[in-house]
Amino acid sequence: MNRTLHRIGAMCAARPWLTVSAWVAVLVLALGLAGTVGGTPRDDYDVPGTSSQAGTDLLRERFPSLSGTEARVVVHDPDGGQLDPALLDRVIGELRGVDQVGLASPAQPSADGDTAIIDVRYTVPVTDLDADAMDQLRAATGPARDAGLQVEYAGQVPEGEKPSSHTGELVGVLIALVILIIAFGSVVAAGLPIIAALIGLGIGSSGILLLAALTNIGTTAPTAAAMVGLGVGIDYALLLVTRHIEGLRAGLEPRAAAARATATAGRSILVAGAVVLLSLFGLVFSGLAAYRTYGYATAIVVATVMTAAITLVPALCAMSGRRIMSRRRRVVDAEPRQRPPLTARWAQRVGRRPAGWALLALAVLLLLGAPALTMRTWPQDAGSQPTENTVRRAYDLVAAEFGPGAYAPLVVAVDLTVVPQDSLPALRDRIEAVPGVARVSQPIVAPDATASVLTVQLAFSPQDERSSELVDKLRAEVLPDGAEVTGVTAVFADIADLLAERLWLVVGVVVGLSLILLTVVFRSILVPIKAALVNLLSVAAAYGVLTMVFQWGWGSQLLGVDRAVPVSTWVPLLLFAVLFGLSMDYEVFLLSRIREEWLATGDPFQSVVRGLAATARTITAAALIMVVVFAGFMTNADIVTKMIGVGLATAVALDATIVRLVLVPATMMLFGKANWWLPGWLDRLLPTLGRGRVMPDALATEDAATEASRPPEPVNAR
Structure with a gap:
């Protein structure tokens, strides 16, 4: 050599x-x-062999409009005034026209009406998003900013945009x-x-x-x-x-x-x-x-x-x-060193x-x-980011207006070929009765009635130790065969x-x-x-x-x-x-x-x-x-x-x-x-x-x- x-x-x-x-x-x-x-460079959140991945794969196959990556638009009036429903509907219409967006849900207002969350679901995973996905998202929410409102972004799409x-x-x-x-x-x-x-x-x-x-x-x-x-x-x-x-x-x-x-x-x-x-x-x-x-x-x-x-x-x-x-x-060097070096x-x-x-x-x-x-480990999330980051500002707004668990709710994917559709209301009630669960949405059924989704909001933040413990409890004691917990918090726990x-x-x-x-x-x-x-x-x-x-x-x-x-x-x-x-x-x-x-x-x-x-x-x-x-x-x-x-x-x-x-x-x-x-x-x-x-x-x-x-x-x- x-x-x-x-x-x-x-x-x-x-x-x-x-x-x-x-x-x-x-x-x-x-x-x-x-x-x-x-x-x-793009982040890949797939975790093969885990329960959360099984839920994601089920949605990709049976409910593609809810299976891709997600973003959340948080609109807030810094003066504390009520948000204009017509303006929110206009923003939602613009979001539905964004490339690769499969669903922009109706605005979810806060109790005092000065803040709203709009959930945006893409039809592709985050790795397949257009390079200008965030630019399109900003452009679609332009009417809210033009009206003097604070607009922040959460979810996998903005989290993938690194300073x-x-x-x-x-x-x-x-x-x-x-x-x-x-x-x-x-x-x-x-x-x-x-x-x-x-x-x-x-x-x-x-x-x-x-x-x-x-x-x-x-x-x-x-x-x-x-x-x-x-x-x-x-x-x-x-x-x-x-x-x-x-x-x-x-x-x-x-x-x-x-x-x-x-x-x-x-x-x-x-x-x-x-x-x-x-x-x-x-x-x-x-x-x-x-x-x-x-x-x-x-x-x-x-x-x-x-x-x-x-x-x-x-x-x-x-x-x-x-x-x-x-x-x-x-x-x-002709002469040897007279004194040994310090080392x-x-x-x-x-x-x-x-x-x-x-x-x-x-x-x-x-x-x-x-x-x-x-040492306790948890994947980085929006609550850990610096305050100049939009996902951190969105996290703080959502936590203050909707509760600490609202930023990254759990998603329960149900295979309706295994679980009867008429049992969904009872399943929702069982989940909502679990200590630590703040709210469970009504079931959303896929067009072909082969899959359903329930959104579960926890009473504590994603990085709280109780969040991962509750994911384990739902899987072990509450959910039947054919139902899987997924979503960012469940993926991070896995x-x-x-x-x-x-x-x-x-x-x-x-x-x-x-x-x-x-x-x-x-x-x-x-x-x-x-x-x-x-x-x-x-x-x-x-x-x-x-x-x-x-x-x-x-x-x-x-x-x-x-x-x-x-x-x-x-x-x-x-x-x-x-x-x-x-x-x-x-x-x-x-x-x-x-x-x-x-x-x-x-x-x-x-x-x-x-x-x-x-x-x-x-x-x-x-x-x-x-x-x-x-x-x-x-x-x-x-x-x-x-x-x-x-x-x-x-x-x-x-x-x-x-x-x-x-x-x-x-x-x-x-x-x-x-x-x-x-x-x-x-x-x-x-x-x-x-x-x-x-x-x-x-x-x-x-x-x-x-x-x-x-x-x-x-x-x-x-």
Whole structure:
């Protein structure tokens, strides 16, 4: 592997302008294709195999006018006056003329008459809606706004329209650039990781839109993919640029330094990227199409930025010559460092009392992770959104005027080939008698009399724990065979249950595959097991912080969340897959260098000291950049994106400090040579990647061949 990567780096560094031009051409082509034939991300609420899906499928087959996606128009007079029935009828007429709308029901007025709800049912699922569905909805309700009334929108149609402000992300990139300038002391060196990451991100994001033309991609999947891709893209490029500068300071010419950096850092990048991709692969086992799209989207971006790191970055490094170094470092290091770096002294200090430091780090992580034991999950709904969002304003109006359960009522779908039609009144009475049910509508029968629908309004909000408990009670004790509970609240309850069951399957698959890969790479039993355990601790700590911030409400108002809310059901599983991969990035970077020192010296203590000294600065800078980038996504208006940003930023910060600077070196010093023990029979059984060394001696010959075949560098490049 090392020889192959060396040759790739040498080839790209030898033809830098051609390599950079090729990447730019691919970027322009990808953006052009995405803009012309790319699809639009859409949420898919189908949950195969659940009771709510059975009810939805029944309505699609027997009652199509009530089976598609839904929207609700909430009209309110801010002055408290009575709404004009004629005006409402005009709005309803306009709504019935909207494309793909199958039904716009009569207005449901509030008790005081100043608010009304108009239910709109489409004939297609949300994934098949026209791209301008919300624009058509706004146009149809124009007469109400023209009359000075407040008009807000609720339901799946407006919830699928995500705000698109990227201010926080842009600020994060600018701060990352400043961090890199400080770390390298060179604007050129600081700019290379940013340029490479942005080009890779642009191509990867275009690939997501092209994939969206072929299959359903969730509306928040591109944002999550961009968040992860930008972070790892900068990290991977930063690692290679750091190794390149080390080569320059050791006396190598720019092209040879770029080739050697690709061989050494490139191997770590490929292994780290492979672990991230394996982690994302675990989302396939979630049982939900929405999660699979998260995995596909993020994998596309990660693969693209990883490829950019090992091909584009060497070309940019060679093109920059010695200008990539700060002015005071544009000399070859001739004298050994007189005093060990701070990180080496820190590692030696940890090594003097490794057991104590390990227990302290473990205690901190367990303390932060403890609140996760009380975590309650629920898919994000309108009540969790910021107040500037129309669905949140609609939620507040409906809750105030009609009751907290009116925003997302349950829908009971009845198969009249199984349940006699004359039993519907009695069924309605039984449902209405259940404690917690506020109101049940009269049955609506399909034109062919094969299906019927009852709408059930609960006495509490959708995210209240009692809502899901009541769904379970209706299914188990009240409804006969042939009747199913569906609707947004029932779907969300089924999603929460399904993901709670599948979480451990995903964890097992991801951890198992990662252990196999790391065992092959590091030729060790203990190192992969420790890596998996400490990464799980980082994930648990992130869960704990999420619980404290959002569920307990500690500081949530600073993020624009005005009330305590459950952690979104979408977040824990996605965070695990992403965080486990990202944590492995730093683990691979650190362990690769420690193993290199171990193979060179055979000293288990000094290999940890030197490995940490060589990588701590890079890992710290990379982690700080990731934290800044992820923190930028906390400003996003969508609460799920906020939660993902908080979780990722927290886990990366903990991982780069408590885990990499304390827990990992302390445990490696405790176990000594046992870290690298591998049974002989297993060593022979496992495939070999390269020669087991991160830096084979044969690369020196490759460097010489690279230099001999290249013309000398221009004078001004030095």
